[in-house]
Amino acid sequence: MPPANRFMELALAEAEAAGKRGEVPIGAVVVLDGEVVASAGNRTRELHDVTAHAEIAAIRLAAERVGDERLSGADLYVTLEPCTMCAAAISFARIRRLYYGAEDPKGGGVDNGVRFYAQPTCHHAPEVYSGLSESRAADILKAFFRERREEP
Amino acid sequence: MPPANRFMELALAEAEAAGKRGEVPIGAVVVLDGEVVASAGNRTRELHDVTAHAEIAAIRLAAERVGDERLSGADLYVTLEPCTMCAAAISFARIRRLYYGAEDPKGGGVDNGVRFYAQPTCHHAPEVYSGLSESRAADILKAFFRERREEP
Numbered sequence: 377m378p379p380a381n382r383f384m385e386l387a388l389a390e391a392e393a394a395g396k397r398g399e400v401p402i403g404a405v406v407v408l409d410g411e412v413v414a415s416a417g418n419r420t421r422e423l424h425d426v427t428a429h430a431e432i433a434a435i436r437l438a439a440e441r442v443g444d445e446r447l448s449g450a451d452l453y454v455t456l457e458p459c460t461m462c463a464a465a466i467s468f469a470r471i472r473r474l475y476y477g478a479e480d481p482k483g484g485g486v487d488n489g490v491r492f493y494a495q496p497t498c499h500h501a502p503e504v505y506s507g508l509s510e511s512r513a514a515d516i517l518k519a520f521f522r523e524r525r526e527e528p
Numbered sequence: 529m530p531p532a533n534r535f536m537e538l539a540l541a542e543a544e545a546a547g548k549r550g551e552v553p554i555g556a557v558v559v560l561d562g563e564v565v566a567s568a569g570n571r572t573r574e575l576h577d578v579t580a581h582a583e584i585a586a587i588r589l590a591a592e593r594v595g596d597e598r599l600s601g602a603d604l605y606v607t608l609e610p611c612t613m614c615a616a617a618i619s620f621a622r623i624r625r626l627y628y629g630a631e632d633p634k635g636g637g638v639d640n641g642v643r644f645y646a647q648p649t650c651h652h653a654p655e656v657y658s659g660l661s662e663s664r665a666a667d668i669l670k671a672f673f674r675e676r677r678e679e680p
Binding site: 420421423424425426427432435436439440443444445446459460461462463464465468469482483484485488489490492495496497498499 | 572573575576577578579584587588591592595596597598611612613614615616617620621634635636637640641642644647648649650651
């Protein structure tokens with residue numbers, strides 16, 4: 377399996393694990409020099425923290441491990457298009473490449489919504505690759521919300 | 529002194545304290561039912577965390593104290609116009625009113641840049657009040673960057 381797909385598999389596994397914890401199932405992985413330095417699922421409910429989206433959780437963990445808040449040269453894999461908040465956080469962290477699975481027309485901030493990386497107030501834009509495992513990423517989310525609707 | 533000015537005074541004090549720690553001097557205060565539930569300065573350098581802007585640091589602290597990630601009914605005071613990341617975080621936290629000091633044409637995301645609260649991908653917008661103690665808020669930032677430039 378090509379490395380990019382392997383890293384997205386890990387992000388998908390983090391998404392599924394997050395769903396089992398009752399969190400919206402989104403997962404993210406930070407890769408530096410071909411090695412996974414951090415992976416995380418959404419933790420907003422667990423931590424009572426609206427900023428604990430998978431991307432930010434993974435970036436915080438990676439920065440802690442690397443000992444530098446700037447992750448220049450690192451790549452981020454995430455199952456869903458980042459929201460506006462995460463798109464900006466990814467920029468601040470100087471992520472080199474962003475790979476995401478499914479698009480998010482309602483909440484995304486990369487190829488939808490504010491399209492942050494195309495704005496003059498964005499001072500670092502990662503290269504963006506989308507559509508990696510997009511149907512699986514979307515299916516995990518759809519199944520989660522379907523189950524929640526069916527709960528009594 | 530009217531309460532709004534008193535809370536902004538506290539945010540300015542947090543900004544000054546952050547500057548003394550070598551952080552970009554921005555401060556924020558979360559107020560719920562007329563009481564300060566959290567106040568914080570920028571902590572990005574200290575925590576190696578690009579997301580530890582004053583607003584997010586204060587929101588996280590407030591959510592921890594309140595035991596709920598949604599701070600419905602709470603107001604946030606911050607010395608500088610929030611950036612795109614913080615504008616979205618403030619929306620996610622369901623902040624009722626946002627009071628900020630100086631505008632930030634280069635990095636702001638409320639009345640500059642992406643103007644997040646006016647976008648269809650923004651699902652909760654606080655009421656926004658700007659210009660509170662704006663010259664002092666701006667002066668604290670200008671003095672900080674002037675000193676840094678003058679350092680050998």
